[in-house]
Amino acid sequence: MRVVVDLTRCQGYGQCVFLAPDVFTMRDEALLYDLQPAAEHREHVLRAAAACPVQAIHLDRTALPMPPPGAQEPRSAASGGDGRIVIVGASLAGARAAEVLRREGFTGSLTMIGDERREPYDRPPLSKQVLTGQVPPEHTLLPRLREVDAELLFGTPATGLDVAGKRVLLADGREIGFDRVLLATGTRARPWPDAAEGALHGVYTLRDARDAAELRQALAAGPRRVLILGAGFTGSEIASVCRELDLPVTVVERGPAPLFNAMGGVIGDVAARLQRDHGVDLRCGTTVTALESDGNGRLRGARLSDGSTVEADVAVVALGSVRNVEWLRDSGLAAGVWGVTCDAGCRAVDLNGLVTDDVFVAGDIARFPHPLYEYQFMSLEHWGNAVAQAEIAAHNMVSDQAHRWPHLSVPVFWSSQFGVNIKSVGVPTFADQVVFTQGSPEQGRFVAVYGYQGRITAAVTFDQAMWLEFYQRQIERAAPFPPDFRHVGGGVDGEPVPARVPERLVAAAGATVVVTGHDPAERRASLVHPH
Amino acid sequence: MDILKQILDPAARADPYRFFGALRESPVALQDDGTYLVSTYREIVALLHDPRISSDRRNLDSAAPYEPDLHPSFIGLDPPEHDRLRRLAMRHFGPPHAPETVERLRPKMLALTTSLIDALAGRNRADLVEEVAYPLPVAVICALLGVPEEDEPRFHALADEVVETLGPGEEDRAERERAREAASMELSRYLAGLAEARGREPRDDMLSGLMTYRGPEGGMTQDEVVSTAVLLLIAGHETTINLIANGMLTFLRRPELLERLRAEPDLIIPAVEELLRYEPPVQFVSSRVALDDITIGGTTIPAGAPVVLAMAAGSRDPGHVAHPDEFDLDRPRNEHLGFGGGVHYCFGAPLARTEAQIVLNELIRRLDNPRLAADPPPYRPSAVLRGPRHLVVEYDGVAPA
Ligand SMILES: Cc1cc2nc3c(=O)[nH]c(=O)nc-3n(C[C@H](O)[C@H](O)[C@H](O)COP(=O)(O)OP(=O)(O)OC[C@H]3O[C@@H](n4cnc5c(N)ncnc54)[C@H](O)[C@@H]3O)c2cc1C
Ligand code: SF4
Numbered sequence: 003m004r005v006v007v008d009l010t011r012c013q014g015y016g017q018c019v020f021l022a023p024d025v026f027t028m029r030d031e032a033l034l035y036d037l038q039p040a041a042e043h044r045e046h047v048l049r050a051a052a053a054c055p056v057q058a059i060h061l062d063r064t065a066l067p068m069p070p071p072g073a074q075e076p077r078s079a080a081s082g083g084d085g086r087i088v089i090v091g092a093s094l095a096g097a098r099a100a101e102v103l104r105r106e107g108f109t110g111s112l113t114m115i116g117d118e119r120r121e122p123y124d125r126p127p128l129s130k131q132v133l134t135g136q137v138p139p140e141h142t143l144l145p146r147l148r149e150v151d152a153e154l155l156f157g158t159p160a161t162g163l164d165v166a167g168k169r170v171l172l173a174d175g176r177e178i179g180f181d182r183v184l185l186a187t188g189t190r191a192r193p194w195p196d197a198a199e200g201a202l203h204g205v206y207t208l209r210d211a212r213d214a215a216e217l218r219q220a221l222a223a224g225p226r227r228v229l230i231l232g233a234g235f236t237g238s239e240i241a242s243v244c245r246e247l248d249l250p251v252t253v254v255e256r257g258p259a260p261l262f263n264a265m266g267g268v269i270g271d272v273a274a275r276l277q278r279d280h281g282v283d284l285r286c287g288t289t290v291t292a293l294e295s296d297g298n299g300r301l302r303g304a305r306l307s308d309g310s311t312v313e314a315d316v317a318v319v320a321l322g323s324v325r326n327v328e329w330l331r332d333s334g335l336a337a338g339v340w341g342v343t344c345d346a347g348c349r350a351v352d353l354n355g356l357v358t359d360d361v362f363v364a365g366d367i368a369r370f371p372h373p374l375y376e377y378q379f380m381s382l383e384h385w386g387n388a389v390a391q392a393e394i395a396a397h398n399m400v401s402d403q404a405h406r407w408p409h410l411s412v413p414v415f416w417s418s419q420f421g422v423n424i425k426s427v428g429v430p431t432f433a434d435q436v437v438f439t440q441g442s443p444e445q446g447r448f449v450a451v452y453g454y455q456g457r458i459t460a461a462v463t464f465d466q467a468m469w470l471e472f473y474q475r476q477i478e479r480a481a482p483f484p485p486d487f488r489h490v491g492g493g494v495d496g497e498p499v500p501a502r503v504p505e506r507l508v509a510a511a512g513a514t515v516v517v518t519g520h521d522p523a524e525r526r527a528s529l530v531h532p533h
Numbered sequence: 534m535d536i537l538k539q540i541l542d543p544a545a546r547a548d549p550y551r552f553f554g555a556l557r558e559s560p561v562a563l564q565d566d567g568t569y570l571v572s573t574y575r576e577i578v579a580l581l582h583d584p585r586i587s588s589d590r591r592n593l594d595s596a597a598p599y600e601p602d603l604h605p606s607f608i609g610l611d612p613p614e615h616d617r618l619r620r621l622a623m624r625h626f627g628p629p630h631a632p633e634t635v636e637r638l639r640p641k642m643l644a645l646t647t648s649l650i651d652a653l654a655g656r657n658r659a660d661l662v663e664e665v666a667y668p669l670p671v672a673v674i675c676a677l678l679g680v681p682e683e684d685e686p687r688f689h690a691l692a693d694e695v696v697e698t699l700g701p702g703e704e705d706r707a708e709r710e711r712a713r714e715a716a717s718m719e720l721s722r723y724l725a726g727l728a729e730a731r732g733r734e735p736r737d738d739m740l741s742g743l744m745t746y747r748g749p750e751g752g753m754t755q756d757e758v759v760s761t762a763v764l765l766l767i768a769g770h771e772t773t774i775n776l777i778a779n780g781m782l783t784f785l786r787r788p789e790l791l792e793r794l795r796a797e798p799d800l801i802i803p804a805v806e807e808l809l810r811y812e813p814p815v816q817f818v819s820s821r822v823a824l825d826d827i828t829i830g831g832t833t834i835p836a837g838a839p840v841v842l843a844m845a846a847g848s849r850d851p852g853h854v855a856h857p858d859e860f861d862l863d864r865p866r867n868e869h870l871g872f873g874g875g876v877h878y879c880f881g882a883p884l885a886r887t888e889a890q891i892v893l894n895e896l897i898r899r900l901d902n903p904r905l906a907a908d909p910p911p912y913r914p915s916a917v918l919r920g921p922r923h924l925v926v927e928y929d930g931v932a933p934a
Contacts, residue, residue, distance in 0.1 A: 027632070028632070049890075056868065441613065468582060469584060471579075488836070489583075
């Protein structure tokens with residue numbers, strides 16, 4: 003059977019661990035679990051799923067005692083009830099969208115195109131329980147929440163999109179027509195810039211199941227030292243796994259602290275202490291300048307910007323991601339290094355900034371305006387965002403203008419590292435100050451609240467996830483910062499401090515836009531690709 | 534008369550639900566005694582996760598009419614004290630350190646259930662509260678804590694007294710609290726003796742664990758162990774009795790449901806969840822205090838005011854669930870307030886769930902043609918921990934285990 007926990011919702015009640023201890027495990031509040039437990043655990047998993055106080059545990063439809071009558075019925079008789087819908091990108095966002103389309107009453111033909119050969123699977127475990135060996139890499143398939151009855155074209159990359167002709171072009175030459183299309187091709191790992199060095203035996207990146215299987219093997223072989231380039235979430239989680247496996251590990255981070263880009267310097271410092279307390283050799287404000295070969299095509303070590311060297315036989319390049327937009331190059335959509343721009347209803351925007359009608363976007367590839375954050379466009383590489391956006395996109399694909407939903411959910415992210423459940427709500431980099439409202443870094447458990455120009459914009463918890471939804475409401479109603487209310491366990495670290503967030507990142511080198519023409523009728527934007 | 538008073542009236546015990554619709558019309562309602570009664574799902578959930586709500590009665594504005602001598606247990610404390618004590622208690626009961634404790638008790642629970650039901654054979658009438666719903670959870674919590682079951686007569690009346698004096702309402706609170714305090718005091722003296730003995734000669738039980746564990750965060754003082762043990766001993770059975778009794782009552786009122794459950798034992802899993810929503814053993818959370826002015830549901834609860842959460846009304850809020858007053862086994866995603874929420878989420882929830890699943894399934898499977906001798910049955914007086922005092926059933930026989 004298949005299981006997935008919506009860790010965006012999970013508040014760490016641990017009921018699942020009590021009732022199915024062979025499937026779910028917990029360290030403090032960090033929950034890890036087997037996504038495909040053996041049949042003998044079925045009853046335990048059913049009990050766990052039923053008991054979850056926030057109903058965050060999702061199972062294969064077929065694993066339930068019986069399909070609840072009524073639950074499978076379409077929720078609304080949608081206006082776009084038939085026709086042809088094509089989904090490109092068959093991972094979290096794509097799979098969830100397919101299910102929602104059917105839930106919403108879409109009865110037409112549905113096609114899913116994906117360049118991976120496997121059924122849709124879950125990525126977060128790849129840098130956690132899969133790397134520790136707790137769960138085999140092939141045990142990460144996403145549960146099928148309902149029957150989708152779709153034509154599955156797996157292992158076939160899309161190479162082009164013809165918006166006017168309503169066709170998706172495939173690498174094998176086929177053309178798939180659509181009435182509406184959903185773009186959900188996500189991101190891939192940013193490769194090491196020097197291709198030859200990146201190809202050395204022992205150098206890895208981590209994005210898909212195959213990457214995880216290979217890296218797991220490399221870690222299980224007991225390398226002398228693992229070098230991790232980049233201390234974002236992925237790099238930090240891999241470092242955590244290395245320490246759990248008792249492997250010496252060096253982490254090299256360009257910024258002043260781990261997680262700095264996502265959460266700023268205050269929490270970054272806490273994360274740095276966490277890493278060092280667990281024996282990570284952490285080098286911040288430093289970059290790797292070269293990966294070195296042993297002369298036989300194997301990694302021997304690396305040179306760092308401070309002139310030092312690190313000897314390592316495994317290196318993981320965790321320098322963020324690149325959006326899978328190349329196939330959209332001639333589509334006329336606003337697709338570039340920033341992703342595919344869309345409106346809050348997930349409708350793609352064309353190069354001129356005009357909203358299109360039949361092209362929708364969801365997941366890591368999407369770039370959308372968020373009203374809570376001054377309508378700034380944002381791309382969120384969060385599990386919860388992919389799910390929420392897939393729901394909105396799918397609903398809007400089969401709804402008429404009057405019944406469309408906006409994507410207004412407050413971003414929620416989680417990570418498990420060094421036994422700590424880290425969660426955030428809101429946009430922590432949208433801040434000028436931070437204050438610890440509950441607990442403290444010294445206790446290892448806390449709530450940190452972020453403020454921007456006098457209002458609350460985000461909160462980060464370490465092992466205090468239960469409070470998060472309160473702060474989410476504070477963000478939604480733009481409550482004043484610093485919080486001035488009296489509350490339990492308050493006043494430990496009372497004073498707000500500067501948030502030390504990164505300068506808002508300017509999109510890296512890549513496609514840019516130029517505008518030509520004079521009359522309003524002929525002014526047009528077009529993409530310029532660097533060579 | 535305000536609605537709270539009507540609900541508290543013993544005459545309303547058999548069906549408090551008929552008042553909840555009117556109650557929910559004002560999600561946060563000021564009662565005559567100064568209590569703010571919250572009855573809608575969304576507002577209750579919000580307050581359960583609101584750090585401005587305290588569980589420590591010492592924060593009440595109306596200066597405590599009675600200063601308790603006893604160390605409060607974690608249920609009456611706030612973070613970080615609450616968290617520390619709960620973590621120390623959890624260490625011997627569940628994850629992350631003892632995740633298998635409840636699962637390991639399963640065979641013992643089944644064996645106990647089997648012998649209790651065996652004893653119903655050879656006659657056609659039994660009181661399921663006295664003979665099954667009460668003795669099982671008592672035996673289990675005694676075994677878990679390390680309290681000799683033979684001492685049951687010593688703590689039974691005291692535990693009842695503590696439960697019956699729980700609110701809600703402020704009017705006779707001082708009096709009730711004094712009575713509760715006296716009963717708790719005596720229970721504490723009893724458990725203190727046991728705790729000391731376990732401290733000297735530890736065994737494989739929670740009392741021993743609580744007395745002897747010392748970690749990076751330190752351990753519990755003896756006072757803390759005793760107040761924790763009093764809490765767990767009482768909460769460990771007083772609520773589960775109601776869950777089991779309310780369960781049988783609900784099933785016996787619906788023969789077609791009984792049939793379905795008999796045919797498909799797995800369905801007891803959603804059935805117990807639906808019971809927790811539909812006939813929850815804990816109807817109110819009656820002891821919260823606002824630490825600051827909190828504006829919610831169109832009302833501002835002033836700092837220092839007592840807050841009561843009507844969990845049973847929230848779980849039947851039509852704004853949260855479809856056809857809330859129907860018992861529906863097939864409810865998808867049944868999110869309810871049966872065990873509360875937030876940091877005070879019921880400590881013993883997995884134990885209560887497991888016990889209820891086992892006992893109810895065995896009763897359904899083994900009792901031949903069971904039927905209620907009286908409907909409604911007589912109820913225990915408490916409106917907070919609500920359940921039948923007796924549940925007399927008639928049956929044609931008892932199938933072998
Ligand atoms: C190792 C790892 C750990 C993570 N941990 C967390 C976490 O702890 N918490 C959290 O909130 N989020 C986490 N995430 C992020 C989360 O997994 C992503 O947000 C989510 O997978 C996004 O889903 P998606 O469907 O938009 O994109 P993806 O999952 O990237 O899927 C896109 C799919 O499209 C396919 N594709 C690409 N191009 C084409 C093409 N031209 N034609 C056909 N198919 C194509 C890709 O192969 C892929 O299968 C993690 C991600 C990774 C990789
Ligand atoms: S909230 Fe999280 S930890 Fe608790 S039962 Fe649900 S999934 Fe498990």
